[in-house]
C-alpha cells in the first residue's frame with residue numbers, strides 16, 4: 001500500500017464514517033432553548049441579556065476581568081490593535097504562518113505586517129528568532145522602537161496560538177517588555193488552551209477570540225476582546241458600539257466608531273456552547289490519542305502534540321509529514337478527500353500572498369518547511385461519541 005492509502009485507511013478507522021468534515025459544530029446542549037428565548041422575547045439584535053451573560057461567562061472561563069464581544073475575530077483584532085496604539089505607518093510583528101485575518105486586521109488599522117518565523121514545537125511565533133531579529137534591525141528613537149531598515153515604528157507584536165497550541169508567552173512577554181512593544185494575542189483558535197493555569201490571550205495587553213462556525217465554540221460568527229485592563233475594555237465597548245454616549249433616549253456619538261456588535265441571538269448560541277467547552281476539549285484530546293494510536297506504526301508521519309507545560313484545546317488534529325515524504329503531501333490530501341475524509345493543508349504563508357509579498361520579513365525557513373508538511377485531519381468533537 002502507498003502512504004496515501006495507509007493514511008486514508010487509518011483516518012477512516014478513527015472517524016468510522018464514509019463522509020466526514022474537517023470540523024463541524026456540535027449543538028447538543030441548550031442552544032435551541034436559549035435561541036428560542038431570544039425569538040420569543042424579541043431580543044434578537046445588538047443588545048440583550050445573553051450579550052451581557054456571554055461576556056461574563058467568557059471572562060470567567062478565561063480568567064480575565066473583562067470580555068467585550070464583537071461581530072467577529074477580525075474586527076476584534078482590529079480594535080485591539082487600535083487600542084494598543086497602532087497607527088497609520090506603523091509595523092506590527094505577526095507570524096508568517098497564520099490565517100490571513102491576522103495580517104488583514106493590521107492593515108485595517110493602517111499598519112504594515114512584519115513577518116516572523118515559526119517555532120517547530122508550538123507551530124507559533126518563534127521567540128528566539130524574533131529576539132535575534134529585533135536585536136539586529138531595531139533601534140530606539142524618540143521613545144519608540146523603530147525598524148532601522150524601513151524607518152517605521154514597531155507598534156505591536158501579535159502571537160497566534162496555532163490550532164490551539166500555545167506560543168511560549170512568558171518568554172515573548174519578557175522579550176516584548178525589553179523592546180517596549182505591546183503584545184496583542186490572536187487567540188482565535190485557542191479558547192480553552194492554557195500555559196500552566198493561565199489561559200492564552202491573557203498574557204498581552206489584550207487577546208482576541210473567534211467564534212466562527214469552524215471554531216471550538218461557535219456563535220455562527222462572532223468574536224471577543226479579553227483583557228484585564230478596565231480602561232481598554234471600556235474603550236473597546238465604546239468603539240465597537242458606534243461610540244454612543246449612554247442616555248435614556250438621546251443619540252449622541254462622540255467619535256467615528258464601528259458597529260461591530262454581536263447580536264443577542266448569536267450570544268445566546270455562545271452561552272450554550274460555552275457550557276460544553278470542557279466536553280469539547282476532552283473529546284478533542286481523546287481524538288488525538290486515537291489518531292496517534294492508529295498512526296503509530298506508520299513510518300514518516302507523526303501527530304503534533306502539545307509542548308510540555310501547556311494544555312492545548314487540540315482544536316484541529318495535525319499530522320506532520322517527515323521531510324523525506326513531504327513531497328507526498330498533495331497526494332495524501334487528494335486521496336483522503338476523494339475517500340470522503342476531509343483533510344486540509346495549512347495556510348499558504350502570508351509572505352507569499354500578493355498583497356503581503358513586499359512587507360518586511362525575517363527569513364522564514366521553519367515556516368516554509370512546516371507549510372509543506374502539515375495536514376489537518378477531521379477534528380469534530382462528535383467523532384468521539386459520549387465524551388463531547
Ligand SMILES: Cc1ncc(COP(=O)(O)O)c(C=O)c1O
Nearest residue numbers: 072073074099101102188210212
Ligand atoms: C488565526 C486566526 N485569526 C483570525 C481569525 C479571524 O476570526 P473571524 O473569522 O472570527 O473573523 C481566525 C479565524 O477565522 C483565525 O483562525
